[in-house]
Amino acid sequence: MARPPCRYCTLIREHASGYKLRPARHALDTSFPRCDLHWRFVCGVCGKPRHFNGVAFCGRRQAFFCLACAAEHPADSRRFWGWTYSYRLRCPWQEGSHPTLDRLEFEGRHPWQLLPAWARTKRGMSPVEEIPDRWAFRVAPMKGITDEAVRQGWDDVAAWWVSRYTAKGDINREWVIDPAVLEILGNVKGRRILDAGCGTGYLARILAEAGASVDGIDVSAKQLEAARKDQAQETLEIRYRQGDLANLSPFRGGTFDIAVSNIVLQDVRRLREAVKEVYRVLRPGGRFVFSITHPAFEAPVPGTWVLEPADSERIEDRRGMIVDRYFDRVAVYWGPPGQFLAVGFHRPLRDYFEALHDAGFLVSRYEEPLPRAEALKRFPRYFRDMLRLPNFLIVEAVRPARR
Incomplete structure (x- = not known):
């Protein structure tokens, strides 16, 4: 039985009539069957296929590396074939950045084009046929989940x-959430602040560096170990427990x-x-500022992105989000x-509310923070989706002052 043509080869041929159609060898049971050249390549840093x-290629290192292992991945907005951009990935081994393999192929600089022996041996290509989920999820009833299970999960x-x-x-806290949270908090010099769920203590340190006296509390002993280890290297007014x-007794x-x-x-x-x-524990007139993942769009309940092909890094390949079961109250293992x-909820x-x-x-205030311009420039793959749907929300609430 003849193999179907690679879907990517077919798309490219629509814009380059002489382009060679290769037979698909991977993802044959999907709407995007793919040839070897357009399959997945193994990162030389993390060892994972993508x-x-x-994926980009460092000629000096003679190695592939992936978007997740690049310090940044700005978009290159030069058109090629049917696409309006590609990514340039910051090299993990030396100064500079490199274009991804789709752009390299267009320019005739893909390592398989330059090194025929690599093409013959399929150098760098992942032999694994399965495309794994990016995240693992399991949904369960809230009833039966204990405080101990939550604590153990975070440890x-x-x-x-x-x-x-x-x-x-x-990356989300640095570029999306915290700029808005810190703006709402304003000048914290001389303030006594509770970091409720302090985790690694990074935010407690930011607030203490701004002049606040901070108490951090967290359910996870192991997260607090990391917080105390970092604090030991600094002289900041932070107390962890x-x-x-x-129970803030x-x-x-x-x-x-x-x-x-x-x-x-x-x-x-x-x-x-x-x-x-x-x-x-707040004084009258005190403020409670909190952020959460957005309950209307968080995965896997109630939101699921429709992505075709399932492993593409291109933003436009996310066709949209299916939202369902919003009113469910469930535990989510992730x-x-x-x-x-x-485990979360x-x-x-x-x-x-x-x-x-x-x-x-x-x-007193409700925000759905957007990524700043610099974040969109440096990390478009991560943040452009947030211009379509909010991933997070922030609330400021006040304990009324006594009259």
Whole structure:
């Protein structure tokens, strides 16, 4: 039985009539069957295969590397064939950047074009036929999930979690969430702040460097180990303790001027109790600023992107998002494939606002942060989707002053 032509070869031939059609050898049971040249290539840094349009080649190193291992990946807006851009990936081994393999093929500089022996031996191509999911998810009923399961989950993923962080947090916090959170917080010099769910302590350190006195609390002992290790190298006014946000009994009522909780509350099992406790430890007139993953669009409940082909790194290949089961209240186990999974919780947005109202807070501000221009320039693959749908939201709520 004859193999179908490679879908990418077919698309290219629509713009270059003399282009050779190659038989598809991979993804034959999908709408995007692909030839060897247009399959997946193995990164020389992380060892993982990735779609050819997210892989570049360093000639000096004679090695492929992927978008995830590049410090940045700005878009090259020169048109080629039917596409309006490609990526340039910052080289992990030397100064400069390199175009991805789709652009290299267009220019006749793909290593398989320049080195026929590489094409014959399929050098760099992944032999694995399966296209793995980018994230592993498991949905379960909320009932039966314990505080201990939440704590254990965050201890289990601590090593992977900490590895993703710099002094400015992970990529989403640095480029999307924190600029908006810090703008809302304003001048914190001389303020007593609770970092509720401090994790690695990176935000506590940012606030302390700005002149605040910070108490960080987190459920995970291993996350706090990382926080204390970094603090030992600095002289900042930060105190860390292990604990649950639903029980802030170590703190007296009215202790804090500000409480901040950065992408935490969606992972708190006893949400209402936690919000009441934050209200209690704030002084009258104190502010509670928190961010969460957006309940209307978070994956896998209720949002799932439709991506064709499933491993493409091109933004336009995300056809749209299917949103369903928004009103479900479920536990969501999540993490990288093959690693431990942490547990969080999907709730409709009204649950957060009801918790605030019932505790006595008045909501003073609501934001759905967008990536800044510099983020879009340096990391278009990660952030342009956020111009279509919000990934995060931020709320400022106030404990009313006594009259």
